[in-house]
Amino acid sequence: MQTNSLIELSRSAYQKNIDFLRQLFGKKVIFSSVVKGNAYGHGIPEFVTMASACGVRHFSVFDVSEARDIKMVLNDKITILIMGFLQKEDLEWIIENEIEFFVFDRKRLSEACQIAKKLRKKAIVHIEVETGMNRTGFEKSELAAVASLLKNEKEYLEFKGLCTHYAGAESISNYYRIERQIVRFKEIKQYFLANDLKPKICHSACSAASVMFPETRMDLVRIGIMQYGLWPSQEVFITYLNAKKMKLDPLSRVITWKSVVMSVKKIKTTNFIGYGTSFMAKRDMKVAIIPIGYAHGYSRSLSNHGRVLVQGQRCVVIGLVNMNMIAVDVTDIKTVKKGEEVVLIGSQNEGVISIASFGDYSNQLNYELLTRISKSIPRKIID
Structure with missing residues (x-):
């Protein structure tokens, strides 16, 4: 597991x-x-x-x-x-x-x-x-x-x-x-x-x-x-x-998908991040590495498009989604530490990554996105 x-x-x-x-x-x-x-x-x-x-x-x-x-x-x-x-x-x-x-x-x-x-x-x-x-x-x-x-x-x-x-x-x-x-x-x-x-x-x-x-x-x-x-x-x-004749959604999302910051790196401007040359830093940047990739169901089509929550702020996935890792831009967050919670789907503070928005970034149906999440990730029932 x-x-x-x-x-x-x-x-x-x-x-x-x-x-x-x-x-x-x-x-x-x-x-x-x-x-x-x-x-x-x-x-x-x-x-x-x-x-x-x-x-x-x-x-x-x-x-x-x-x-x-x-x-x-x-x-x-x-x-x-x-x-x-x-x-x-x-x-x-x-x-x-x-x-x-x-x-x-x-x-x-x-x-x-x-x-x-x-x-x-x-x-x-x-x-x-x-x-x-x-x-x-x-x-x-x-x-x-x-x-x-x-x-x-x-x-x-x-x-x-x-x-x-x-x-x-x-x-x-x-x-x-x-x-x-x-x-x-x-x-x-x-x-x-x-x-x-x-x-x-x-x-x-x-x-x-x-x-x-x-x-x-x-x-x-x-x-x-x-x-x-x-x-x-x-x-x-x-x-x-x-x-x-209603205005509010009567349904509530059941699932939340969380990970952690694996490491934090500082990148100088003009350097490429990750495999190939799909993303070049246009400024000095701070990047958090998250141990999630397409092997876990995080689609490669989210490369340079996906969003995650760190400290309640929406952070962009930069570079290619790897088999087991993604890099996200945390430059504008004052302090980000190893082991800090990252939300891939769900809420954190005032921020929300809905499954619908997740799907929009990756051009996947809700059904497709959800069923691709790896079976080996532990599931936990909470109140």
Whole structure:
């Protein structure tokens, strides 16, 4: 485990977000916490422990390894839903542990049925259907075969959910595409009902869709980025504010990323700093070296652009971001000492480095930036 930086997760910020989201969606809608991508960089073990303490009982992941990570720390009555990748050899563990999972091809459905028969235990499946995302999901032409298998093997296949995913609900430019998807999903649901197959729940909404298209909330919402205190896009944020006639952001950032000053150097004017010649000192400078680089998820695109907080002041990253180090300009700070706290994301005194601004400097999406943060950096839950 690295000691060059620390990630703090605010329990109070998360509780505030959860309270807001539950109020927004209502008590009847199941809240599923999406923790794929190492809980969006927050760390699955620590994050789900915190989320469980805040009353969250449903978690959605991408693959089996993430499901196992949750199982290792939470053994109480929770629901885990695998939305993406799994292999045949995983199915026995999945079914034995009553893990729920998306099915979007007939081979997976048949294999699940075979393993369920072997274990004499039901496979809990969510049938994902293609509505226009064109990624994963059963095509309309396959629905008859799916319905037949679900009917004939109902002793071993529990039709828990019917689901789909929307193609860019965070952008108003996709409005008509999403509207068509919603119509198709309703048609497919009616097809199953007409064939005497009723899913226990229907779900389709991610964070963006749950705000932009409230009718997509259905029985369950799969919420990722918003629970972490961030909006899927500025459009989603503005849409919410306008609809509620609010001015303040109801979400609070959960994550803070901190490091320390590793060393301080004085540089004479006209000298280059770091690798190559990307930055030349135009004055006598004082430079702090921070033990963070692209190996830890601090993007190389932040070279000569990034900002960090030292003593509450925004300091510019100068020179190229190295594998394990960055240099920042602390010339205008009177005294900077080795071991002093540096904030990469978060607040310090009156200064703030938001994830949005961090992303702007590096031209990364919030999602991309967060999920690239190294797993080996220790995570700590704070109040």
